[in-house]
Each structure stands twice: as C-alpha cells, then as structure tokens.
Amino acid sequence: MENNVISASLSTQSLIFRPTQPPASFEVTVKNDSDRFANFQLEIEAAGEKRSSEYRWYRLEPEVAAAQPPGSSTKFQVFIFNTPISGFIGTVNLTVKVFSPQLGRERRLSLRLEIERDNRQKFLSVELPVKNFQVYPGNAVDILVRLQNMGQQPANIILRFAGIDSSWLVGSAERRLSIDPGNHTEISFQCQPPSVVQAASQNYTFTVEATSHNNSSASAEGNLEVLPVGFIKFSTPQHQQILSPGGRWLPDWKSKTVVYELLFKNASNLREEINLQIQGRDWRKCTFRKHPETANLDLGQTAKVNLEVTTKRPWIGIKKTLLLEARPELSDQRLGSTDPATQSLELEVLPIIPLWLQLAIAALIVALLALLLRQSPPQHLASVNSVRVSGTASQVVSGSDDCTLRVWRIGTSQIEPDETVKLNAQSLETCKGRSKPQGLLAIADDTITVLRFIPVENNRVAVGLAKGVIELREVPTGVKKDELQDSGDKVFDLVFTTDSLNLFSGYGSGKLRVWSRKLVNQEWNTKPKVIDLKRKQKELTDFQARALALSPNEETLVVAGNFKRFLVLPVNEISSSNSLKDLSVQTFEKFDGNTGNEDYVWGLAFAPDSYSSKKKILATSDSSGFITIWDLNQCVSNRNIQQGLIKLNCTQLERWQDESKHSIRSLAFSEDSSYLVSGGDDGRVVVWYFKPDSNYQLDKTKSPNGKTIYKSDKKINSLDLRSKQGFVISGSEDSKVILHHIK
CATH class of the missing domain: 2.60.40.10 (Immunoglobulins)
Incomplete structure (x- = not known):
C-alpha cells in the first residue's frame, strides 16, 4: 500500500x-x-x-x-x-x-x-440525565443529578430538591458539597411516594437547584409520574328486596318503589366520577332514579348512591322476581372497572291482593259457579259426526258416536238445547254413558254416522247408523216412523232428491243403494236398487262410498271415497230399474301421482244452480288438504272397454291447498256461490272467498290462506251453512255443536 x-x-x-x-x-x-x-x-x-x-x-x-x-x-x-x-x-x-x-x-x-475569559459569571451546571420518571406508590426511584463546576475556582455548593413533598424523599432534600474547577460529580435523590390513598396518580414537576458560595446558581426540572394502582370496591348490603312487604298479608296498592343502597369505596390513587348503568333481564319493566346522579370519589373516600326502582304491581297473580344488574362506569378507565364489575339485584314483586286472599276469592267464585252451573247444559258424550239445519233455519239436529240425536235452538249468538224437546224414556243410558234429557231427540242402538232432513217433510230426518240401518224419525217428537235396512253395511252418507221420492245411501262396502217411493205419504220400498261400485272398479277391491252429492238440477249424483277419486253417475240410470251400463271416474293422479287406499276425497259440494244454470260446478276436498273446483259440464270421456269404465278428464277451474295440509272433511257453498266454507282435521272452520265474476278463482286479496272463523284442538267432522242468515254450524270430535257467524 x-x-x-x-x-x-x-x-x-x-x-x-x-x-x-x-x-x-x-x-x-x-x-x-x-x-x-x-x-x-x-x-x-x-x-x-x-x-x-x-x-x-x-x-x-x-x-x-x-x-x-x-x-x-x-x-x-x-x-x-x-x-x-x-x-x-x-x-x-x-x-x-x-x-x-x-x-x-x-x-x-x-x-x-x-x-478568552467568560464574562457571564457562569460557574455551575446542573443536568438531569433522565428527566421523566415513573413509580408506583410505596416504591422508590433514584433521581440522578449531574453537577459541574465551570468556574476557575473551587466551589462550595448547596443542592436542593424542591417541588415534591419532602416526606416523599428518603433522606434530606438538601445536600452540601465542594467541587474543584472544571470537575463534575453526580448526586442521587431517592423518592418514595407514600401509600395508594396518599399519592394521587398524576405528574409531579420537581426542581433541582444548585447555589455556590459566590451566589452563582443553576437548576434543572424533571417530572415524576405516579402510576395508577388499586381498585374501586363496589358493594350493596341489600341484594334482594320485596315490593311490598306489607302486601304478604294485607292489600297494599300504594307501594311501588324500593331503594337499593350502592356503596363505592376508593382504594386506588385515582380520583373517579362514577355513572351508574342499570341492565339485566327485566330492566325494561322498571323505571329508575339515582341520588346523586353521579358519585365523586376522592382518594380513600366512600360514596353512596341510592337507586330508586319503580315498577307496576299486578292486582292478582303470584309473586314475580325481577332480575336487575347495576354496572358502574368509571370516568378514568385506567383501572378497568369496579371490583366486582356488577352487582345483581333481585326485586320480588307481590300482587296488590295477597295470594291467600286471591285463593279465598277464587274458592268463593268456584263455589258460586258450581251452584250456578249445577244444571250444566247438555252436550253429546262423544264425537259429533253430522249436523244439519232445518229448512226454516230455526233448529239444528246433530248425531254422535254416543248413539244420540239432539235438537238445538238457534239463538242470536249461540245454540242451546231445545227445551221443548225432551225424551220421555225410563232410561237415559246411551252407548257412551248416561245423557241429559234436555234437547235429546232419540237414542239409537248404534253409532250415528250421518243424518239428513227430508226436504218435503221438513219435520223428519233420516238417520244413518254404523250397523247399516237408516231410521226415519219425526222432529221434535223423535218417534221412529220407518226403518230401512238391506244389509249390515255401515252407512256413510245420505242424500234426497228435492221431491223426497228418492234416497241415495253410500256404504263402507262400496255399494250405492237407491230407495224409492211413489208418493210422499207412502212408505218406502224396502227393496232398494243396489249398485256395487267396488265391483265395477275391478282394480279397487276396497273402495268405500264415503260422500254423496246431488247436482242442483238433480241430473247427476257424485260419489267419492278412498283412492282419491269421484264417480259421476247419471240419476236417470241409477233410479231406473235398468242396470248401470258404464261407470264414469275422475281421478286425481294428474295432481297427486299414484293414489292408495288411505287417500280420500272427503268432501263434496255443488254450487247452487241459481249462480249459473249453464255450469255444473263441484267442489271436492281430500286427505292432502286440497280443495278443487271442477266444471262437470266440461269433461272429456275416454272409454276403457276392458275395465268397463269411462275415465273422465274434467276441467279444473281452481285448486289450492290449505296451509295445514290436513284432511278437509266437509264443504258447503254459500247460496250465491260467492264463498265456500270448509272444516277438517286441523280443527279450523275456514271461509274461502271467490273473485266476483271470475269463474271461481280464489280471491287471495281478502285472505291468502282463507279466513279462519273458528279454531279447535279437535277435528271438525261436519258443517252446515245458511248464508242468508250468516251462520255456520259445526260438529266436532270434542263432542261440541257450535254456531259460527260469518261477517
């Protein structure tokens, strides 16, 4: 390099x-x-x-x-x-x-x-190598001071520590020392703040000042920060209170407010302002007032906040416990929260009338009701299977599983047993127990499945029994005038022609019987014409004739049952002595796929002829909760020679499903065909409105899911409607016959 x-x-x-x-x-x-x-x-x-x-x-x-x-x-x-x-x-x-x-x-x-010489007369220099210090109460910190003699002569110096309480210093706040020219030295002052409640958390400014014998002086400033430490203790001597204690034994309607004492003790070195928030499960049920609104806490102090809680008290009922929670908010968040952060408060609210007095009053009311209701109105003892309104719309006849017929008088708001009808019999024992005589028309010797008023003889009813017998009884005497029986086959439905000369009955065996007479005053022919609908449907060995409906012009009889289908029969053929040639069948496979033995068409109802003479409108309801509107004048026929059936494809005008999807068992049209009423297994009676002049399109603007006018926990088995009078009668599985008004 x-x-x-x-x-x-x-x-x-x-x-x-x-x-x-x-x-x-x-x-x-x-x-x-x-x-x-x-x-x-x-x-x-x-x-x-x-x-x-x-x-x-x-x-x-x-x-x-x-x-x-x-x-x-x-x-x-x-x-x-x-x-x-x-x-x-x-x-x-x-x-x-x-x-x-x-x-x-x-x-x-x-x-x-x-x-050259310095003419400023500056001989001393004071310096703090570290100017900012942090310390917790009770702990010590060393404050280092660097002192220098900048003069040309030895200096005798007094060093003083000021600005902080001298009791915080370990040792003297004043030091004496001598420093040679040009030399420097370091002095340490030890500072120890006292206990938590005596040393507030803040910045303390201090000064270190040096003075020499020739009056030369110098100083330096520093900061000592006392760090926050400690906690705010939160307590209450009363976690549980009662509103009102006097209400346990005597009525007390004045007490509605209680006061909780909330105590706050400052065991920290922070000055705090406390704002109280009330929360908890039931805070919305109460109103609150705080005295004072905020609590100011100096070091070591204890403050009290009175919390007034006001709530409504019920007149009757049992004790209720309201759960509240008091949560303080600290103005200085460096400590986080109080200890504990919340206090749970319980308020037992007693009713204005004490419980013992309520029980005494209730017992008195029960006793009075027992006296008043000792003669309770009679009801059926089992499920009501059929209800029918008389032609004058003044009476209702009902039949039940308890083997009885009852007559009801239609009032303005409800139906009541007809007091003019009372069965005169030595025994009132039915197949379900002893019955009451008021409104009791007759006691049959088997379950009553269906009944119909005879149109011309509006003072008689036809009663179908489970054992296959059809009884014809007078109303209101209950006298049995005739009895029709061709087998032990269960009767499911009955329908009369308007001249009362023909009676069609459907049976569990799948047979249809046609009973006839030549004049109204004559007796019925005891040998009916029998049409075996099951045999004509060779593929259905278990078909049941569950429901019948006669068209308003009496040209067509519709029979429905299981396998979700209905049969359309010409009345002139089934009433004559000739045998039925072909069987016309409308199935639901187009909508529901394959149907089985448990898939039923339960309800049938024709729209009254006064609505449109050119249409033959039929409503059906089934076990899937569907209601379908058909035009039987618009059916396409497809003859199956091998099966001997005519398969129909009738026009469907409207179809909808009830929201419950349960079976709908009964249907009834209003007299102007503007609405349809249904009842079924979901226990509801529902009104379905049609749009005016809309060809039976459902008016969903009035009620998308139908208008429910009654709801029960039990099945609705039967309905009858009188739209001019504005009411519906229902019979249900809970043994009740009820009047419903349609507004």
Whole structure:
C-alpha cells in the first residue's frame, strides 16, 4: 500500500474562542490520493485535556465522509462551542487527526486555539440525565443529578430538591458539597411516594437547584409520574328486596318503589366520577332514579348512591322476581372497572291482593259457579259426526258416536238445547254413558254416522247408523216412523232428491243403494236398487262410498271415497230399474301421482244452480288438504272397454291447498256461490272467498290462506251453512255443536 494516500489541509492555523460568542469554526479539506474508495473521519485532541465521553466541546459536519472515489476531496466543518479544558483561559494546542478505516492510514495537523475569559459569571451546571420518571406508590426511584463546576475556582455548593413533598424523599432534600474547577460529580435523590390513598396518580414537576458560595446558581426540572394502582370496591348490603312487604298479608296498592343502597369505596390513587348503568333481564319493566346522579370519589373516600326502582304491581297473580344488574362506569378507565364489575339485584314483586286472599276469592267464585252451573247444559258424550239445519233455519239436529240425536235452538249468538224437546224414556243410558234429557231427540242402538232432513217433510230426518240401518224419525217428537235396512253395511252418507221420492245411501262396502217411493205419504220400498261400485272398479277391491252429492238440477249424483277419486253417475240410470251400463271416474293422479287406499276425497259440494244454470260446478276436498273446483259440464270421456269404465278428464277451474295440509272433511257453498266454507282435521272452520265474476278463482286479496272463523284442538267432522242468515254450524270430535257467524 502507498505511504501518502491521505492529504489534508486546514483553513487556518490559529483560532480564537470567546465563550460569550457563537462557536468558533474552521475547515479541514481531505483528499483521497489512493486508488480505491474510502471513508474518512476526524478527531480533535487538546493538549492537557482529560477525555470524557460525557463532555463534548466540539462537533463535526459531516460526522463521517461517505465512501469517496480516488482523487476526490471532502471538506469537514469543525465548530468549537466549549473550552476543551474546563475553566482554562489562554492558548492551547489542538491536534486534528484524519484517518480512514479502509486505508489503514492517518494524517495529523496542528492548530493553535486561544481561549478568552467568560464574562457571564457562569460557574455551575446542573443536568438531569433522565428527566421523566415513573413509580408506583410505596416504591422508590433514584433521581440522578449531574453537577459541574465551570468556574476557575473551587466551589462550595448547596443542592436542593424542591417541588415534591419532602416526606416523599428518603433522606434530606438538601445536600452540601465542594467541587474543584472544571470537575463534575453526580448526586442521587431517592423518592418514595407514600401509600395508594396518599399519592394521587398524576405528574409531579420537581426542581433541582444548585447555589455556590459566590451566589452563582443553576437548576434543572424533571417530572415524576405516579402510576395508577388499586381498585374501586363496589358493594350493596341489600341484594334482594320485596315490593311490598306489607302486601304478604294485607292489600297494599300504594307501594311501588324500593331503594337499593350502592356503596363505592376508593382504594386506588385515582380520583373517579362514577355513572351508574342499570341492565339485566327485566330492566325494561322498571323505571329508575339515582341520588346523586353521579358519585365523586376522592382518594380513600366512600360514596353512596341510592337507586330508586319503580315498577307496576299486578292486582292478582303470584309473586314475580325481577332480575336487575347495576354496572358502574368509571370516568378514568385506567383501572378497568369496579371490583366486582356488577352487582345483581333481585326485586320480588307481590300482587296488590295477597295470594291467600286471591285463593279465598277464587274458592268463593268456584263455589258460586258450581251452584250456578249445577244444571250444566247438555252436550253429546262423544264425537259429533253430522249436523244439519232445518229448512226454516230455526233448529239444528246433530248425531254422535254416543248413539244420540239432539235438537238445538238457534239463538242470536249461540245454540242451546231445545227445551221443548225432551225424551220421555225410563232410561237415559246411551252407548257412551248416561245423557241429559234436555234437547235429546232419540237414542239409537248404534253409532250415528250421518243424518239428513227430508226436504218435503221438513219435520223428519233420516238417520244413518254404523250397523247399516237408516231410521226415519219425526222432529221434535223423535218417534221412529220407518226403518230401512238391506244389509249390515255401515252407512256413510245420505242424500234426497228435492221431491223426497228418492234416497241415495253410500256404504263402507262400496255399494250405492237407491230407495224409492211413489208418493210422499207412502212408505218406502224396502227393496232398494243396489249398485256395487267396488265391483265395477275391478282394480279397487276396497273402495268405500264415503260422500254423496246431488247436482242442483238433480241430473247427476257424485260419489267419492278412498283412492282419491269421484264417480259421476247419471240419476236417470241409477233410479231406473235398468242396470248401470258404464261407470264414469275422475281421478286425481294428474295432481297427486299414484293414489292408495288411505287417500280420500272427503268432501263434496255443488254450487247452487241459481249462480249459473249453464255450469255444473263441484267442489271436492281430500286427505292432502286440497280443495278443487271442477266444471262437470266440461269433461272429456275416454272409454276403457276392458275395465268397463269411462275415465273422465274434467276441467279444473281452481285448486289450492290449505296451509295445514290436513284432511278437509266437509264443504258447503254459500247460496250465491260467492264463498265456500270448509272444516277438517286441523280443527279450523275456514271461509274461502271467490273473485266476483271470475269463474271461481280464489280471491287471495281478502285472505291468502282463507279466513279462519273458528279454531279447535279437535277435528271438525261436519258443517252446515245458511248464508242468508250468516251462520255456520259445526260438529266436532270434542263432542261440541257450535254456531259460527260469518261477517
């Protein structure tokens, strides 16, 4: 490596430093005479100085010259802002050392510095190496003070610590010491804040002041932060209260407010303002007032907040327990929350009338009701299977599984047993137990499945029994005038022609019987015409004739049952002595897929002829909860020669499903055909409205799911409707016959 790779020069050979003036300065020019890049640094030494890393008397710009290419030069600016030797006055020789770590060479230059006297009379310097301190109450912290004699004579110094309570200091707040010219020393004051409730968490400013014997002084300021610590204790002596204690034994309607005492104890070194929030399961049932609205807590203090809770008390009932929760909010969140964060409060609310008095009153009412209702109105003892309104719309006849017929009088708001009808019999025992005589028309010797008023003889009813017998009884005497029986086959439905000369009956065996007479006053022919509908449907061995309906013009009889289908029979053929040639069948497979033995068409109802003489409108209901409107005048026939059936494809005008999807067992049209009423297994009586002049399209604007006018927990088995009078009669599985008004 070359010997002369660094060349350097000074801008001056002598310099004057005046302590009262701005820093003295000179330039050092350094040139890279090597053949590589190199960094350059400067150091300045004064003859006779005592080197200290904590005492600086000059600065460089720049501190280090970045890597310089060969042949380039760099200028350093040197600023002298203090005397190299503390307290020295006169001339001192300075050595400027230039070196490069990369080149491993250095160059030294000399400079003479003349130091003049400082006329400011400044002899002391006080410095805090660390000015900001943090400490917890009860802990100690050392505050270091650096003191320097900048004069030219020895100094006797008094050092005082001020600004913080002297009781916080460990030892004296005043120190005496002597420092030689140019020397410095370090003194430590130990500060220990007292207990939590005596040392508030905040910043404390303190001052360290030094005074010498020649009245020279200096000072420095620092901050001591006492950190937050401790907690706010939250308690209440009354977690449970009663509203009102006096209400346990005597009526008390005045008490509606209780007061909870909430206590807050400040065991921290923070001054807090507490705002109380009320929450919990039942806070919306109450109103609250707080006295005071907020609690102010100084260190070590205890405050009390009275919480007034007001709620409504019922006149009757049992005790209720309201659950509340008090949650304080602290103005200073550094502690988080109180301890505990919440308090659970219970309020037992007693009724205004004490429970014992309620029980006594209830017992008295029950006793009075027992006296008043000792003669309770009679009802059926089992499921009601059929209800029918008389032609005058003044009476209702019902038949039941309890083997009885009952007559009801239609009132303005409900039906009541007809008191004019009372069975005169030695025994009132039925197949389901002893019955009451009021309104009891007759006791049959088997379950009553269906009944119909005879149209011309409106004072007679035909009663179908489970054992296959059809009884014809007078109303209101109950006298049996005739009995029709061709087998032990269960009767499911009956329908008369309007002239009362023909009676059609459907049976569980799948047979249809046609009973006839020539005149109204004559007896019925005891040998009916029998049509075996099951045999004509060879593929259905278990078909049952469950429901019958006669068209308004009496040209068509519809028979429905299981396998979800209905049969359309011409009345002139089934009433004549000739045998029925073909059987016309309408199935539901188009809508429901394959149908089985348990898939029923339960309800049939023709729209009255007065609505449209050109249409033959039939409504059906089934076991899937569907109601379908058919036009039987628009049916396409497809004859199956092998089966002997005529398969129909009738026009479907409308079809909808009840929201319950349960079986709908009974249907009835209004007299103007503007609505249809249904009842079924979901226990509802529902009104379905049609759009005016819409070809029986359901009016969903009135009620998308129909208008429910009655809801029971038991099945509705039978309905009868009188739209002119505005009522529906229902018979249900819960043994009740009920009147419903249609508004």
